[in-house]
Amino acid sequence: MIQTVAVAGYRSLVDLVLPLGRLTVVTGANGTGKSSLYRALRLLAAGASGDAIGAIAEEGGLDSALWAGPETPAGAGAQGTVRRGPISLRLGVATDDLGYLVDYGLPQTEKLNIFARDAEIKREQIFAGTVARPATTLVDRTRAAVRVRRDGWIDADQRLAPFESILTDLGDGDAAPETLSVRRMLRAWRFYDHFRTDRDAPARHPRVGTRTQTLAHGGENLAAVWATIQDAGHGDALTREVARAFPGGRVEVAASGGLFRLLMHQPGLLRPLETTELSDGTLRYLLLCAALLPARPAPLLVLNEPESSLHPELLGPLGALINAAAGESQIIVVTHAERLATTLADAGAEVVRLESTGYGTRIKGQGVLDVPAWHWPAR
Structure with a gap:
């Protein structure tokens, strides 16, 4: 360590x-x-x-x-x-x-x-x-x-x-x-900083998929990483964290012609949502799940403002997600969000101001x- x-x-x-x-949280004023x-x-x-x-x-x-x-x-x-x-x-x-x-x-x-x-x-x-x-x-x-x-x-x-x-x-x-x-x-070491979630973001579109251990910085291999985690037998952790953040929700990976795409099922909807239909915050949270719970954990993960674009109600689940990932990887979280820092501190994180x-x-x-x-x- x-x-x-x-x-x-x-x-x-x-x-x-x-x-x-x-697990170390770095916070402070601008x-x-x-x-x-x-x-x-x-x-x-x-x-x-x-x-x-x-x-x-x-x-x-x-x-x-x-x-x-x-x-x-x-x-x-x-x-x-x-x-x-x-x-x-x-x-x-x-x-x-x-x-x-x-x-x-x-x-x-x-x-x-x-x-x-x-x-x-x-x-x-x-x-x-x-x-x-x-x-x-x-x-x-x-x-x-x-x-x-x-x-x-x-x-x-x-x-x-x-x-x-x-x-x-x-x-x-x-x-x-x-x-x-x-x-x-x-x-x-792995670094994640402000995933793209705009309309043209790579994570929103089907991509050629193969076994992929690590989420790319741009998130373009999200579906392949998600499928790799499930194939390695670690899908339960993903299922748990998605359900914690989006009660009743679940994610699947569909493959056709070598292209992988992510689908999200939510209660009350007659069909799953494509990544092109997800809100920025929802897509960002799924990217964080794939980054933090890979099939082959990194020795060090550094997250820069992971709370960006997330609804305040997701900060509690995000804290639980990060804390779960710290069981396999050493993690540094750089954040402005006092609520996230407090949540992680309550779970035993060291807070550096x-x-x-x-x-x-x-x-x-x-x-x-x-x-x-x-x-x-x-x-």
Whole structure:
């Protein structure tokens, strides 16, 4: 299980170390850093697919992604100055067994180049346990050089380019088993943020269906995922959660000519409704059911404002759905809905309230002694 997530230098997350439980709810007022935390987690996961540099560029580059306040925050009203220290965006995660961290910066070059503002990787580490220390480091990368701990430190023959990561580009002969473990873990994380439910949304139309373990971010494979869950023998959970949210309702998957489509039966209707006929809120709830109760649960699910477009009466069932899913997956819920946060807290979730200060985003009530142990290595 993930114990800690750490972010430094990303937007308002100047220096945030977040402890995680089996189910963690992140809430707070607008502008307190909830969306930044969600995006930072996505950026961390993108590194395992080799997409992080591109993701930073799409955000406007490091200049846009970095904290915009003073280099050394000094409280409300403090004015920014010219940066004197190195540009640094740092992301990290620690589980019970392994941890990973990465430090992104800008190229140190005087040459004019079209890619001169691309982020590059300055440091990477994989470490044992929950804190990176010299004694616990297993794979250590400083700019192009990589070393791997076996009986002692062994320098890798391969030199990595600034845009290459130890997670994706380190040769098999040099890669430690821990590298593969971290890569698999990060690639298995699932993120869901504002499903499309408009008239032309992919989830509203029949699609070619095959066995599908994971709901796509756009929801286009909803019917195939639903059928896969049922085929794997886990359909009772779906039936239970649909009935909880829509008393008397049930869902079936119809197949014709290789195309799958979802049908919803509701009391009092003479025929089932096609997904094209469902309300935005109903379709969104069915998408959440498929995302949270897959046949093969993900190690981590991150939901960003899952309450969006739902009627307030569905927040109670949504809380029960999320709590049920937490029995199989670790879950982070980023939400504005106080009722949803309260419902999950009553079920045992850990609630983290973010607040915006002149020092960047802080966790409300987290004192110095409450911050989980974390160490960023020097460049």
